[in-house]
Amino acid sequence: MAGESDKPNLEREPEKPKPMARTFSCPGCGGNVVIRFPGAVLSCACEFCHVVIDVTDSNYRIIEGFFYKMKGYEPFVPLGTRAELKGKTWEVIGYMVRSDVASSYMWEEYLLFNPYYGFRWLTNNGKHWNFVTMIKDKPSETKLFSGAYVFSASLYERKFKLYYRGAAKVEFVTGEFYWKVKADSRVEMSDFVSPPYMLSCEQDKSEKVWSLSEYVSIDEIESAFKLEKPLPRPMNYAPNQPIADTKVSSQISRMLLGAFLLLLALQFWQVCYNPETVVYSDAQAYRPNDKNAPTYTTKTFELTRPVSGVKLSFRSDVDNSWLYLSGELVNDDTGETYPFGETVEYYSGYDGGEGWSEGSRTVSKFISAVPKGKYYLNIDSESGDFRTQTPQQYSLAVSQGAQVNGNFWWVLAGLLVAPVLSWIVAYSADSIRWADSDYSPYRSSES
């Protein structure tokens, strides 16, 4: 029965109730033919022998004998079934199997009717279902060069990409139709997709009809028609099937965006309000090739921040040699130590007409999470400059508030994992979806 939503206001009884259904004997086989909606339909196909009859003709003339006694196709949804779809009640009144002329690929179309709202179609194409509304709107077509090749269409700012183009013919019909069904009627068809919608254009010699399809899930079809046998499930993506649950993914992207903004804010705060400051700097002489060089202990200096990254920077003007500096950062109060061992090394030369260099005269060591307090450094030095004993010098600097820039980039990369993965999944699903199309954007035009 009709739902409340599609029951328009009725205030007056009809002057004379007219019987709706009409029954007559099929001129092809004598079987009992029932027309449920005379006045709304022009032809019907006998359910027994499949001839098409002109129902506006008083003698019920056969207008198409092509399907006579043809082995039928069994519709998933029986004619006469009513279902609630898209908020309205529809009755299945006609069933048609059509095919692509070039590939003989077949699909099903169910004609739906509601006396107040007219006709709709339900299509079953590759186990995917679509609710189809004929539209009076004229989508604007984008043509390639000046030719007739239309590769996209737009309707109300929504752009649809060409998916399929071909000719369709009728393979089988049963039930009632609002036009006079002919077996040899071929139409040029184009499908343009923008999930979950599809715009289709059917054109014959006399007219061009546009329709808008909306993807309907199998669960929705099964529950709307209260089907006892479950419908076969598709293994692929339909041209206009929505790929991901966009609601969930938009929630995740909002969370990711929040995390990204937080990360940026932290980085900004760190750089602007908590910059790296040098708390101690010093220079110390050393004598190369001196096995008995004493350990150098710096003066104490103070780390003022509660917990901070500490950077030890060393510089020495070594030339084709190295200087190894090792020791520890010592907390003067607790005696806690943070060891280090860094090598300053620099080599350069002239080889085969080209100058080269390797290494660096500065080196630094990062020590993370050092609590505040008084500290000093113990430094041992060992030089690789064996040619001289002339005293050399190195300089050092201790900074607090040091940070590893890599952290920022690593967290950023971590945040990008999920969106990149989901994009890859969507991209591959979308390319699978387009694999059956001759107009796939994932294929180069040369192939």
Add this chain to the structure above:
Amino acid sequence: MIKLNCPACGAEVEFRSKASVFSVCSFCRSTLVRQDMNLEKLGEMAELQDDLTPLQIGTKGQCDNEPFELVGRLRVAYDAGAWNEWYALSGDKEYWLSEAQGFYAFCRPVENSAGITRDSIFAGKSVYVDKLGMMDIDDARDVFCLYSEGELPFKAQLGRRSFSVDLSGPHLKMATIEITDSEVRIFKGRYLEFDEFNFQNLRRIDGW
């Protein structure tokens, strides 16, 4: 409103519009033509078989907040189908509600037919309609009157022939041109969804 009596059966025949010159007596189905205050019987209207419209004479609706009421109907047919043209009044303003296969278009007469003739329809695939611009020709065909009821602004007797052209433009704009031996009439309007009319007093359809 003009109230006259049917010359055949004596029943009261109402003309809500001064423009109406034709009526079908709702009691005896005589087709009547009005000349001023004089009613003359032309013939009789057969009953319409297989009528599956949710609309009826007396159905009220609205378009762009303008209420209207259906007062007459013309059912026209061609070799591959038929549709209804409902004559609607809003006060003394005339409108037409065209109903075909569940599509509803509401339109009003255009005063200036701008030199459109049957020959100009074939000249190209589109035609210029006053204040609407260029409109695409969707269909052009010979039609005849299959049935009429209520009051109408022309003699809509059975078999009345005309040439009907359906035009459409962007944003659901539509126009219709009707060419008879004596005149060219143009109507312009737009397609609306059934629910947008907010119809009242619809015909009851068994089982729905």
